[in-house]
Amino acid sequence: MLIALLRRYLGPRWRLLVGVLVFQLAQSLAALYLPTLNADIINNGVAKGDTGYIVRIGGWMLLVTLAQVACSITAVYFGARAAMGLGRDVRLAVFTKVGEFSEREVQLFGAPSLITRSTNDVQQVQMLVLMSCTMMVSAPITAVGGVILAIQQDGRLSWIIAVAVPVLLICVSAVVSRMVPWFRKMQGRIDAVNRVLREQLTGIRVVRAFVREDIETDRFEKVNADVMEAGLNAGRWMTTMFPIVMLILNLASVAVIWFGAFRVQDGMPIGALTAFLSYLVQILMAVMMATFMAVMVPRAAVSATRISEVLDTDPSISTPRAPVEHLEESGTIELAGVGFHYPGAEQPVLTDVSFRVGRGETVAIIGSTGAGKTTLVNLLPRLFDATAGAVYVDGVDVATLDPELLWSRIGLVPQKPYLFSGTVATNLRYGKPDATEEELWRALEIAQAADFVREMDGGLDAVIAQGGTSVSGGQRQRLAIARALVKRPEIYVFDDSFSALDLATDARLRAALRREEGTASFVIVAQRVSTIVDADRIVVLEDGRVVGIGTHEELREGNATYAEIVESQLAVQEAR
Numbered sequence: 001m002l003i004a005l006l007r008r009y010l011g012p013r014w015r016l017l018v019g020v021l022v023f024q025l026a027q028s029l030a031a032l033y034l035p036t037l038n039a040d041i042i043n044n045g046v047a048k049g050d051t052g053y054i055v056r057i058g059g060w061m062l063l064v065t066l067a068q069v070a071c072s073i074t075a076v077y078f079g080a081r082a083a084m085g086l087g088r089d090v091r092l093a094v095f096t097k098v099g100e101f102s103e104r105e106v107q108l109f110g111a112p113s114l115i116t117r118s119t120n121d122v123q124q125v126q127m128l129v130l131m132s133c134t135m136m137v138s139a140p141i142t143a144v145g146g147v148i149l150a151i152q153q154d155g156r157l158s159w160i161i162a163v164a165v166p167v168l169l170i171c172v173s174a175v176v177s178r179m180v181p182w183f184r185k186m187q188g189r190i191d192a193v194n195r196v197l198r199e200q201l202t203g204i205r206v207v208r209a210f211v212r213e214d215i216e217t218d219r220f221e222k223v224n225a226d227v228m229e230a231g232l233n234a235g236r237w238m239t240t241m242f243p244i245v246m247l248i249l250n251l252a253s254v255a256v257i258w259f260g261a262f263r264v265q266d267g268m269p270i271g272a273l274t275a276f277l278s279y280l281v282q283i284l285m286a287v288m289m290a291t292f293m294a295v296m297v298p299r300a301a302v303s304a305t306r307i308s309e310v311l312d313t314d315p316s317i318s319t320p321r322a323p324v325e326h327l328e329e330s331g332t333i334e335l336a337g338v339g340f341h342y343p344g345a346e347q348p349v350l351t352d353v354s355f356r357v358g359r360g361e362t363v364a365i366i367g368s369t370g371a372g373k374t375t376l377v378n379l380l381p382r383l384f385d386a387t388a389g390a391v392y393v394d395g396v397d398v399a400t401l402d403p404e405l406l407w408s409r410i411g412l413v414p415q416k417p418y419l420f421s422g423t424v425a426t427n428l429r430y431g432k433p434d435a436t437e438e439e440l441w442r443a444l445e446i447a448q449a450a451d452f453v454r455e456m457d458g459g460l461d462a463v464i465a466q467g468g469t470s471v472s473g474g475q476r477q478r479l480a481i482a483r484a485l486v487k488r489p490e491i492y493v494f495d496d497s498f499s500a501l502d503l504a505t506d507a508r509l510r511a512a513l514r515r516e517e518g519t520a521s522f523v524i525v526a527q528r529v530s531t532i533v534d535a536d537r538i539v540v541l542e543d544g545r546v547v548g549i550g551t552h553e554e555l556r557e558g559n560a561t562y563a564e565i566v567e568s569q570l571a572v573q574e575a576r
Contacts, residue, residue: 039271079133112194339388364532367541417480419468431487
């Protein structure tokens with residue numbers, strides 16, 4: 001997964017990668033050249049007392065060092081650009097893919113996990129690319145070149161390298177193999193922290209209302225401690241790597257000096273011994289740099305797998321290959337034998353639902369909790385695909401329609417209205433970015449929201465917090481209705497969108513809707529009978545089935561389920 005992800009998103013940046021390779025190669029060659037120059041100074045300058053030779057070669061070493069620094073800086077610059085660009089593109093790809101998901105895929109992964117995958121997981125892969133460009137490219141060049149040059153200095157001491165490098169690789173591999181499972185657990189536990197934190201922040205009012213602060217604190221401490229446990233266990237193994245590397249490096253250096261002393265007695269130049277020692281240090285340091293990568297690769301591989309799971313998931317709702325891009329009729333909806341079954345559920349949510357909404361008509365849907373009302377309205381804009389039957393908008397099956405065309409025809413006000421951080425105006429223009437202020441105020445007047453918006457500091461420019469938490473529930477619902485009105489669709493779908501309104505405001509809003517939007521079609525899901533009493537037809541749902549269709553009077557007289565709902569609400573009103 002990691003290699004495939006890198007190939008896909010680093011491929012377009014091959015020029016940067018070539019630049020990294022070229023400058024890292026130059027930097028590594030310069031680093032390998034310096035010990036040879038140092039050996040020449042010791043053998044031909046210091047030993048002979050030739051000051052001019054020392055100054056001349058020393059100046060050349062200074063130039064080589066400056067070139068090495070310049071090449072290293074340039075390589076890091078190219079590597080950073082490649083890594084940051086990859087991170088940007090992968091985050092965009094994940095965001096775009098999630099935007100194509102239906103509610104089913106979002107629920108499958110979970111919102112907290114999707115956030116972690118697009119932030120923390122992408123960061124791990126991005127960091128791997130950056131470290132690879134700055135360290136991993138030069139490490140093999142330095143290691144291979146160092147071995148060749150060290151053997152040239154004295155082949156009889158090369159056995160030390162032949163022993164030290166395999167021992168170091170075996171030790172590092174043993175440590176890394178024990179770190180991988182903990183890194184995998186850590187990413188999953190970060191998901192859990194995000195989930196709990198998101199729930200607590202979103203439901204802070206409920207937490208305080210039920211005095212659950214201590215319980216929620218304990219709950220967060222538990223998942224937080226799980227992350228700490230995974231981090232500590234991975235960290236313990238990680239901390240053993242560097243002492244192992246330094247121990248092997250120091251033992252190898254001592255061995256070179258010890259056995260090199262005997263070689264010097266046999267006529268080996270002092271400069272060759274110092275050069276061999278420098279090359280040994282460079283070789284083992286290159287291996288040590290590779291250990292950084294050995295630490296990062298497993299975690300990045302886990303993250304890449306999690307990212308690929310998102311990118312490789314096909315949305316259950318897909319755009320048809322040859323979508324219908326033009327509709328003749330305007331504002332009609334028809335459900336023909338519609339059924340819906342959630343994956344893994346024992347019973348279907350909807351079964352054989354059929355009714356029609358003509359142009360300019362108002363059709364209401366009512367039923368007990370769990371009857372399938374919200375699922376039904378989610379089928380209209382194709383947030384879900386029906387598992388049986390078909391949904392038609394303007395005479396065309398929604399499964400064959402261009403999604404953009406379908407969504408442009410429908411204005412949906414969900415059961416839980418959501419406002420985005422920004423202002424009142426930016427939220428109202430969400431469906432029509434070029435809407436004028438006159439259009440915004442018109443929508444607010446119809447939605448019975450103009451008065452409280454005028455009283456807000458800034459009016460249309462009043463600040464709205466994320467989720468709309470800076471306004472009340474009723475105000476949030478009215479702003480969501482106004483947002484749909486600004487769009488001026490041909491079909492309005494209200495999913496219990498009047499529940500937070502008092503009866504008087506509810507009545508005024510519905511009257512304004514019918515007066516101002518007379519040619520539009522309305523599908524209204526409601527719990528209150530008073531909200532739907534004037535509907536052209538009322539669809540009564542019970543256990544996912546249609547048990548009655550008719551006007552208020554017809555159903556009250558001839559439908560037991562509807563009559564029971566009416567009587568129960570009348571009893572409540574009389575009790576008040």
